[in-house]
Amino acid sequence: MKSIKAEGQARCPNHCEQFDVEYWSFVRADQDPDLKTAALGGELNLFCCPECKTFFHHDSNLIYLDAPAELMVFVFAHADKAKEDALVAKMKEDYALIKKTLSKTLQLDYEPAYVFGLEALKSVLEHEEELTFESEVVAAACAAAGLQVARLKPAYARKNHFPLYVPATDKPGANAYALAAHKVLKTGLNSKLLQNFMDRMSEEGASAPLLL
Structure with a gap:
């Protein structure tokens, strides 16, 4: 269409x-x-x-x-x-x-x-630009830390205030993603989105993230 x-x-x-x-x-x-x-x-x-x-x-x-x-x-x-x-x-x-x-x-x-109104749409898209920019910074930090990058389902990431990209892991479960995110954050990366992702994945009973 x-x-x-x-x-x-x-x-x-x-x-x-x-x-x-x-x-x-x-x-x-x-x-x-x-x-x-x-x-x-x-x-x-x-x-x-x-x-x-x-x-x-x-x-x-x-x-x-x-x-x-x-x-x-x-x-x-x-x-x-x-x-x-x-x-x-x-x-x-x-x-x-x-x-x-x-x-x-x-x-x-x-x-x-x-x-x-269109001004409100503009605000939504500006927020999307910020999400994309921070997500790309996270992806670059993952690569610099020697980790593979996984892409989250965009609607899921947006709803949960997660970055679009997170460090990948070959281990199952949410806690493995939390540990990988912690490794990236320890490099000095300042990302509220990735910090929130790590915190949520660390919660008891958390489900593994939805990947694209």
């Missing part, structure tokens, strides 16, 4: 006359990296009022999907915040339909997120 544009009318915040626009309603970030860059830069669905020349975001619903990152975000119009409960219920219905439609090409076995 490719990125999709829709047609509508944009309403300038200065109450100028509405004008016709084409805006993105479905974004496949993994297929269209330029759209991901636009969302991070605050330029996605950004329009200029032809009357007063003010730039503003078109306030409309949008679905953002980055399949490899296991990230799906339903972006609701900021003006609809009061309808949150109804929108979340509708989101669950739409997600079930999307899963059915894309089941042959994508494994959507994770829960979607939702936000209101």
Whole structure:
């Protein structure tokens, strides 16, 4: 499924006359990296009022999907915040339909997120950038310590505040991963994500992490 544009009318915040626009309603970030860059830069669905020349975001619903990152975000119009409960219920219905439609090409076995407005989407993506950066630092530290690197299932890592990459181990069980993480942290690496991973894997009864 490719990125999709829709047609509508944009309403300038200065109450100028509405004008016709084409805006993105479905974004496949993994297929269209330029759209991901636009969302991070605050330029996605950004329009200029032809009357007063003010730039503003078109306030409309949008679905953002980055399949490899296991990230799906339903972006609701900021003006609809009061309808949150109804929108979340509708989101669950739409997600079930999307899963059915894309089941042959994508494994959507994770829960979607939702936000209101494109600024909130930008914040989500900025957090993703921070997660990716710290995860890459962890991977480099693992390699420097002479350890192999294992990649966690992205949705699992995100939900549990773990890095995307952790030191691999050939021994079974969560405690083996905790010991490997401890070895990397002892090198002087300052990673809250890996520290949290080690702490959680050290807990009594902890399950081994979900690997990709």
